[in-house]
Amino acid sequence: MKVAGELVKAGHIAYFAGGCVRDRLMGNEPVDYDIATDARPEEVGTIFRKVQRVGESFGVMLVRLMGHTIEVATFRSDGVYSDGRHPDEVTFSDAEHDALRRDFTINGLFEEPRTGEIIDHVGGQADLETGIIRAIGDPQARLREDRLRMLRAVRFAARFGFAIDEQTIDAIRKNAGQLEGVSRERIGQEIRKMLSDAGRVIAVKTLQDLGLDGIILMEDGRDEESLRIAGLVDGAIFSTVLGAWLLDRHAGRGEDHAEIAERWGRALMLSNEVLWGLKGCLEVYGTLKEGWRTLGIAGRKHLAVSKWFGAGLELLEAEDAGQSTTIRHQVAELAADGLAPEPFLDGYDLLKTGISPGPSFGKLLEAVYDAQLEGAIQTKEEALALVARLWSGLNNDEGMVPD
Ligand code: ATP
Ligand code: MG
Numbered sequence: 588m589k590v591a592g593e594l595v596k597a598g599h600i601a602y603f604a605g606g607c608v609r610d611r612l613m614g615n616e617p618v619d620y621d622i623a624t625d626a627r628p629e630e631v632g633t634i635f636r637k638v639q640r641v642g643e644s645f646g647v648m649l650v651r652l653m654g655h656t657i658e659v660a661t662f663r664s665d666g667v668y669s670d671g672r673h674p675d676e677v678t679f680s681d682a683e684h685d686a687l688r689r690d691f692t693i694n695g696l697f698e699e700p701r702t703g704e705i706i707d708h709v710g711g712q713a714d715l716e717t718g719i720i721r722a723i724g725d726p727q728a729r730l731r732e733d734r735l736r737m738l739r740a741v742r743f744a745a746r747f748g749f750a751i752d753e754q755t756i757d758a759i760r761k762n763a764g765q766l767e768g769v770s771r772e773r774i775g776q777e778i779r780k781m782l783s784d785a786g787r788v789i790a791v792k793t794l795q796d797l798g799l800d801g802i803i804l805m806e807d808g809r810d811e812e813s814l815r816i817a818g819l820v821d822g823a824i825f826s827t828v829l830g831a832w833l834l835d836r837h838a839g840r841g842e843d844h845a846e847i848a849e850r851w852g853r854a855l856m857l858s859n860e861v862l863w864g865l866k867g868c869l870e871v872y873g874t875l876k877e878g879w880r881t882l883g884i885a886g887r888k889h890l891a892v893s894k895w896f897g898a899g900l901e902l903l904e905a906e907d908a909g910q911s912t913t914i915r916h917q918v919a920e921l922a923a924d925g926l927a928p929e930p931f932l933d934g935y936d937l938l939k940t941g942i943s944p945g946p947s948f949g950k951l952l953e954a955v956y957d958a959q960l961e962g963a964i965q966t967k968e969e970a971l972a973l974v975a976r977l978w979s980g981l982n983n984d985e986g987m988v989p990d
Contacts, residue, residue, distance in 0.1 A: 590635075590650055590657045591622055591700040597634050599626040602682065602697035602706060604660070609693050612705070612715055613747070621658045623685055623697060631659050645677050664688055668732035671768050683708045690729065690736045691743065692721045718749040726758035734769050737762065737799065738777040745781055745790035756797065763798045774803055775855035782828045788817045791832060805854040806847075809836050818905035826864025827898045829857075831905050833869065844869045864898065871899025879914060884921065885957035891918045892927045930956050931970035940974060947981055 594601035601624045607617035624631070628643045637651035646661030662685040665674035682697060686708040689695040695709040705712060709723050720740050722729045730736050737759045744751050751759070766774070781790040791813045794800040801808035815831035823831070829851065837847055845866050852862040874882075874890060882890065890896060904911035918926070932955055937948065955973055958964045964973055 588620065588622075588657075588700045590652055590659065593634055593652075594622070594624050594626055594631075594659070595701075597626070597630070599624050599630070600682065601626075601659075601700065603700055604685070604697050605689060605694050608696040608698045608705070609711075609715065611698065612696070612712070619656075619658070621660065623660055623662055623682065625662055625681065626659075627661055627679060631661070646679060665732075671732070671734050671765070672770070672773075674732075682706060687723060689723055690733070690739055692719075692723055693743070693749075695723050714752075718747065719752050720744045720749050720755065721752035722755045722758065726752075726755045727761065730755075730758045730762050731765070734762065734765050735773055735777065737766060737797075738774065738781070738803075741790055741793045741797065741799070742777060742781040744793060745786035745788075746784065748786070748789065751793070759797050759799070763802060766799060766802045771854060772856045775857065778803060778855055779825055782825065782832070785821050787819075787828060788813055791816050791835075803854065804836075805850055806836075811835050815902065815905040818908070820901060820904075823901055824864065824898070826861045827868050827901055829855075829861070829865045830868040830872065830898070830902050833865070834872070834902065834906070844873070864895065867895030868898035868902055871895045872902040875899055875903050875914060876910075883961065885960040887917070888921055888926045888960045891921065924962065925960075928959065931959055931964070931967040932956075932974065936967075936971070937974065940971065940978075942974070942978060951977055951981075 588603070591601040591603070601622055603611070604621050604623035607620045610617040626634070628640065628646050628648055631648045631650070632638050632640070635650045635652065639649040639651070641647055641649050641658075646663050648659045650657050650659050661679050662681050663677045664680045664684040665688045666676040666678065668674050686695040686697065686706075689709075692709045692711040692714045694711070695707075696711040696715075697706040698704070699706065710721075714721050720743050722736070722740070740751055740755060740759060743749065781787065791800075794803065795808065795810055798808055813832070813835050815835050816828070819828060819831050829848075833844065833847055833851065837844065848862065848865045848869060851857065851865070857865070871890065871893065879887070879890075900911055900914060903914070930952075932952065934944075934948070934952065937952060938944070942948065942951070951974060954977060955964070955970050958973055959970065964970050
């Protein structure tokens with residue numbers, strides 16, 4: 588690795604550090620490489636031309652080289668954490684202390700880039716082999732100084748299918764209530780990451796077992812089977828996964844799902860996009876489950892082309908694959924003659940018939956389009972004839988325009 592090489596050439600130590608070493612030892616390609624070095628930030632600044640001082644007081648610099656951005660961080664020890672999240676100050680130190688400040692043993696490894704030698708001050712290799720997430724040092728103290736680590740433990744355990752060490756589990760249980768103090772934004776980011784792959788089934792179960800679920804979601808803790816979470820397709824998007832989780836926790840209890848979604852939006856600081864997606868898939872799911880059978884052809888077609896239809900159907904599929912397959916087949920049949928064909932008539936056509944814009948104008952257009960979707964009319968002429976009939980009906984006060 589070029590960046591490490593440059594540091595070494597300048598007479599410094601430079602190791603791959605943390606997550607990337609762990610990933611390489613597990614045979615996974617790391618998403619990004621972090622380098623730990625004994626060079627001070629100002630020295631890093633003189634060795635590389637393109638350096639961004641993202642956290643110079645913490646000793647963290649971003650180095651751009653050959654199109655890659657590498658995080659280069661000076662070996663350090665973290666001082667006291669008085670906010671439960673950030674150390675008040677850091678002291679530059681050596682590799683061993685830098686390993687000891689990290690969260691879990693599997694995240695505390697270094698690798699010498701040229702030789703591939705692993706530098707292990709924390710027993711990380713053994714835990715990686717056995718599959719254990721273990722806090723470095725005293726779990727109580729480590730989780731108290733940064734409470735987000737409780738969620739990181741769950742995330743890594745779920746992602747790799749590892750067990751959490753008993754003492755670390757104890758410490759999480761004892762401190763679960765303290766998660767309250769962590770910013771909602773960070774909690775939301777962790778949850779998003781831990782729900783992003785198939786490990787989400789274990790993640791949800793572990794959160795429940797450790798008593799973290801209620802605090803995270805600002806509601807009562809649960810002890811629920813994650814049927815829908817487990818039944819979801821692997822690639823489901825975040826909002827759909829949240830939908831499955833919400834149903835697993837709340838379906839059949841007569842609660843207003845949109846209201847719960849709103850609360851989750853605050854609890855996890857969801858973006859508008861994710862919140863819309865969550866509400867959207869729940870709404871479609873509800874309609875599919877309760878109303879699909881009685882819905883007419885036009886109604887089914889409208890639903891099938893609506894934005895969250897696919898996501899709602901994934902939710903239903905996670906719960907009842909048979910029902911969702913039936914609906915999929917029916918939609919495929921409906922699609923044969925167009926789910927959303929070009930309307931025979933537009934507003935301009937309607938004006939030309941002499942109908943003036945008014946309250947019934949839009950309703951007329953809708954009624955004619957629905958008749959088209961139902962297959963009740965086949966041509967523009969038939970559409971015009973239908974308009975004439977509906978219009979005269981309206982004017983005879985018979986209210987023939989259906990809702
Ligand atoms: P991911 O694949 O999710 O990025 P990662 O292990 O690389 O996993 P990062 O959040 O990118 O996680 O952090 C990089 C490294 O920094 C970690 O491997 C760990 O050594 C250290 N680290 C990160 N967050 C913390 C924390 N909250 N407390 C202590 N050390 C941490
Ligand atoms: Mg990382």
